[in-house]
Amino acid sequence: MRKLLIILCLLLPLLGLQAQDTNNTRSARFEQKMRWYGAADKGLLFVHFDKNVYTNNEQAWFTGYLLHPPVHVDSNYIMAVALIRNEDSVVVAEEKYLMADGLSFGNMFLPDSLQPGFYSFVAYTNLVEAGQPRAMFVQPVTIKSVVTPSFLASLKLAPETSADSATVLLKADSKDIFNLISNAEVTYSVGTGKQKISGKTRTDPYGAASITVPVKHLTSSASLLKVQVNHKNEKKQLQIRLPLPDNKLRVGIYPESGHLVAGLSNRVAWEVKTAEGTPLSTLALLYRNAVAVDTVQTNGEGLGTFSLFAEAGNSYSIRVLRKDQPDTLYPLPNPVTGVPLLHIADAVAGDTLRISISAKQPGTWHCMIHNYSELYAGFDVTLDNASARGFRMPLTDIPRGLLTVTLLDASGKPVSERMAFAHYDQKDKISIVTDSAAYHTRQKVTVKLKLNAADTGRSGGMLSVACVQDNRLDVRNTTDIESYSYLNHQLADLPFRKDPIGPGEDNKDYLNNILLVKGWRRYNWQGLEKVSAADTLLANIASLQLKGNVTRFEKEAGKPLSLSFITDSAMQLIITAADGSFHIRKEDLVITPGKKLMFFVNEKNKNNYAIQVTDPYARINRNLLAWLPDEQNDQRYLLASHTDSMTLKAGEKAATLATVTVSANKNDGSLYATSALQGRNACGDYVCSYGILNCMNHSYGTLPVEGKTYRTPNGMGMNNTTVYKGCIETKEENKFMLFVKGVYTAKEFYVADYTKIDPSEQMFLSTLYWNYATVVNSAGETELSFYTSDITGRFRIVAQGITSNGVTHAEASFTVKQR
Known part of the structure; x- marks a missing residue:
């Protein structure tokens, strides 16, 4: 904070402001409290999924980013992911993945049993507080059908x-x-x-x-x-919003800095939503003492601003001009005296923030620049003969993102507050350049990524990169790491806008409105006043652990027992406690994707014993949606009042779908085949129609036969063979054994290379490319390549991740045409 204060000291004497030393009593007191308050932050988890529209029998690929965790990053070593059906909160798939250095890579197979509808991927780490995940991320998704409905x-x-x-x-x-x-x-x-x-x-x-x-x-x-x-055994699910008994609009009125100050011109923001919460563009009349004095309006995002010279003793209100609404006056706050007006004309700032402070009466107030976790500057502002003072706040040492300006009175009580966004246009930018704007099917695509540093220095970073069919990214469910980190995570229930921190004056106007309408809700002084050093101890934080127990004839064995524990290739010995309980070390849980950990008793008469393992993640998964805030819960429901919207259309899948006939003894193995003969055994193994065991291009097939030889994936080719040894989990004689899902490492995404293998079957791949972690830097370009499939139309490349200077996100697109 000191460097910023030195700069301010040079500016403030010219402006009638009095800068105080860092040890100013009020600043020092709140600086310490903000550190405590920041220490209690739960951290931020963001997960980049390759797409948000899936079908059953597909793979979902993702990278998890744990950003600025308050607890040491190494304490977060597992990321759990659950796929939950929104309609009834049923968990339809759940897995755990290794997290290291705040990064987690994984993929999840979407089971054949999934019905079309709306679902949510919910991710969280192993750290919980009072039984609930500290860091949690929700990605709404749509599951569509590939089968033409009857x-x-x-x-x-x-x-x-x-x-x-x-x-x-x-x-x-x-x-x-x-x-x-x-x-x-x-x-x-x-x-x-x-x-x-x-x-x-x-x-x-x-x-x-x-x-x-x-x-x-x-x-x-x-x-x-x-x-x-x-x-006839076919189900269709639909949703529709019902009209509310009180169809009254939801109108919020927010004077800048929190008060309508008498005797001054105030900027006032307002927001209008329908009773169901949909933003509404509308006109309204502004009244003073029941007399109309002006017309105001909101835009398509339900947001608007107007100026008002407030006078003490007068009352002000708004009447919305809509025929479908009752004649209702929405009152503004009553004008107040004795408080300053904090005004920021443009809260979306570059490297300097211009602030104006006005008051009708002389006085001194303490101004603090902070983000509720760190105090950047603190100084006194005195207004004597002049009723208004303006000054420029250099933001050199303030990180990119939201910041708060707060004015305190002599007693330390906050009287005005305003939010701003620092370094809006200063970020590491990613350029994505393809070697062509259009390609034919099964043609090679070459992409060059370049990191352009925000300043003249060098920067490096790591990005997750996906190339997917454009209609597999529903814009209503799309978010990016940049918008989520800087806005959505901190300001809830925002009007929808794609890439709100992207370039363009429209985005700046949107953000200015948001900071007026939503920013005042960051008035967190109650929590700040209550926080103490004890809150930094994080005494209620625990790490989820898998625990086991062995019983003999369904009772305690009464003595330590010997167990064997098998992972991918190693066997370990576990000795239980006398009551049969045992713990599983976190490092012993890690296993190859799709496989399971195996436990078995080493005692005589093994069939007399039973092993149980309690997975605390399973319990948490069944409560995840109930723990979401109301505004997030409501956003999980996109409306489908017509079931046709839940089926991939002709342009989104194989053009020949309607003419394909599948008999009871044939499975074509493609993504769009019927599910009648699809299957996986208990170990997750399957064979595609080309005889490839656990094929990289098909997520399902027929059941493998023990002792039979199959081809196996090998990078770009299919030249390896293996003898299938069977699925031990299904064998009757192994009832004393217990198979448990472990913590998966990353599974490689195989990129099709038609120069090495060119299948005669059609390849309908909606995800052409996925890379968990692509390293980029500002010193040169990073090149990657992949092939188009037999799907035509528009495809989108999405690259997002972390850099030396924060987070970044970029997109590009190209078209695929039939040969």
Whole structure:
């Protein structure tokens, strides 16, 4: 903080401001508290997934980044990932992955049993506080079907609804016009807990049904009607928002710096959302003492600003001009006196922040520049004869990102506060250049990555890089490491905007509005006042551990027992405690992806013993969605009021899908084949239609046969062979053994090379390239290459990760055409 104060000392005498030494009583007191407050931070976990639209039988690839962890980074050595169905919070897949130096690499196979719908990947590390993960990341995803459905279903609200209930019309249509979807079972529910409403009905002879639901107890967070249609073993799931009984708009009014200051011109931000939480563009009248004095408006993101000269004793309000709304006045805060007005004309700053402080009465206030974890500067501001003072704050020693300016009165109470973004345009930028803008199918793509340092010095970094089919990235569920780190993680419930920290004046305007509307919510002085040195002890933090127990005839053995423990290639001996309990060291959990740890008893009469291993991650996974804040929980639900949106369309998959016929004794092995004969054994092993064991290009196949020879993946080729030794987990005589999922290392993503092997079958690969960690630097270019598949259309390259100067993100695209 001292270097910044030295610069300020040179500027402030010219401006009527009084700079204080670092040891100023108020600054020193809060500086210590901010360090304690920062130590209690839970850290930030971000996970880059290759895409956010998947199908069953696909692999999800990802890199986890643990950014600025308050606890030593080595204490986070496992990243758990669970795939959870949003509708009922059922965990459909869960695994654990090795984390080292704050990085975790992994992939997860999406099971064949997945039904189309909305899901969430939830990731967290092994550190928990009071039983809940300290650092957690949620990636909403959509699972779509690749099979042409036999029928479609849709929902819509009935044209007329009463004040007490809402009616939804359902229509199920068959692909075959001669087969109507009659008498199909329809189940529905809305709400949770005691307020949950559920029921059943059936479609009429024409495939129609109506659902009437009382709306008395509906709220904005519990107004989603979930409907399932069952017809001949095929299920369709749909959702639709119900109108709320109180359809009143959600209007927030936020004077700059927290108060409407009497006798001065105030900038006021306001935000409008529908009752369901959707941002609304609208016009409104501004009233003074019930007399209209101005017209104000919000933009498409529901945000707006206006200026107001506030006078003591007057009342101010807003009336939204919408025919579908009751005539309602939304009051502004009452004007106050005796407090300063803190004004920042442009809060999206480069290397200098311009601040203006105004007041109607003389006074001295203490100004602090900080981020609630670190105090960057503290100095007194005195206004005597002049009613306003302006000064420039150099940001040289302040890191990129959000910062807060707070004014304290003589008693140390905060009276004004404002947020800003430092070094907005100063970041390490990634350039992505392809050797062509368009390619043919199965053609080589060469990409050059270049890190351009934010300053004149050199920089290096590590990026995860994906190239995927463009329609596998739903913009509504897309976030990047830069926006998440600097904005979404700190300011919740933001209006949607893709790449809000990207270049362009529109993005700067958006961010300025956000800092006015959302920034005042960072008024965390209550928590700051309460924090103490004891909060830095982190006494409630624990590390999740797998624990085991052995019983004899379902009772304690009464003596230490001998166990053998087998990983990939090593065997170890475990001696239990007298009660049969044992611990598994973290380093012994690491294993090759897809394999399992094996335990077995070394005692005589082995079948008399039973081994149990308790996995605490499994318990946590079943509660993850319930622990999310309400605004994050609500964002997990994208609406699908028509089931056709849950099926990949012709341009998104094989053009020949409609003409493919699969009999009971044939499986073509492609991504878009029917799932009738697909399978994996208990060990996760399978053979694709080309006789390749655990094929790199197909995620499923037929079950392997013990003793048979198969080809195995080998980098770019398929030249190795192996004799399959069987899946020991399925053998009857091994009941005394226990197989447990371990902590997986990274599995290599094999890039297709059609110069080495050119399959005759069509290759429908939506992920063409994935690299967990690509090293880049500003001294030169990093080159990578891969091949297009048989899917045509637009593909997108996404590169994001960490650099010497923070985090960065970039995208580029190209087109694939048929040969």
